[in-house]
Amino acid sequence: xxxxxxEPKGFARAKQKTEELLENGEKLSKLLGxxxxxxxxxxxxxxxxxxxxxxxxxxxxxxxKKEYQEIPWKTILYAASAIFYFVSPLDFIxxxxxxxxxxxxxxxxxxxxxxxxxxIDKFKxxxxxxxxxx
Numbered sequence: 780x781x782x783x784x785x786e787p788k789g790f791a792r793a794k795q796k797t798e799e800l801l802e803n804g805e806k807l808s809k810l811l812g813x814x815x816x817x818x819x820x821x822x823x824x825x826x827x828x829x830x831x832x833x834x835x836x837x838x839x840x841x842x843x844k845k846e847y848q849e850i851p852w853k854t855i856l857y858a859a860s861a862i863f864y865f866v867s868p869l870d871f872i873x874x875x876x877x878x879x880x881x882x883x884x885x886x887x888x889x890x891x892x893x894x895x896x897x898x899i900d901k902f903k904x905x906x907x908x909x910x911x912x913x
Contacts, residue, residue, distance in 0.1 A: 788883075789864065790864060790887055790890070793861075794856060794860040797860040797862075798856065801856065804843065807839075807843055807859070810862060811839060811840055811843070811862070814832070814862045814866045815836060817865065825885065825888075828884070828885040828888045828889060831888050832865065834899055834903065835861055835862055835891065837902075838850070838854075838855075838858050838898075838899065838902045839858050839859050839862060842855050850902070854895050854898040857895055858891060858895060860891070861888050861890075861891035861892075864884065864887045865884045865887070865888065
């Protein structure tokens with residue numbers, strides 16, 4: 780995981796909240812469902828970040844279902860925190876503010892996917908294996 784990027788505003792708070800979610804399967808499942816629904820509804824506003832968000836959703840979901848466990852805890856925390864930040868109506872810039880409301884979501888998604896590039900690439904390789912065999 781790359782460590783050279785400074786975290787976007789509000790991301791540290793999202794990580795704190797997300798640690799609790801990762802210990803509660805029901806809440807994590809709800810978060811993933813809410814994020815998928817919001818992403819599909821806001822696909823046009825997310826532009827290129829939509830694909831990155833989809834990768835984060837698949838990664839956290841595979842980890843949660845114990846299908847993909849070869850991943851550092853910090854990677855799961857960052858990925859899930861980006862998802863939490865995206866879903867949260869109380870992020871740094873609220874979504875109801877035109878343009879800027881999704882710009883901060885896109886910034887967090889880009890920060891996380893850039894920071895986790897190596898782990899996300901490994902996950903995508905795993906996804907492309909027949910029946911996810913390693």
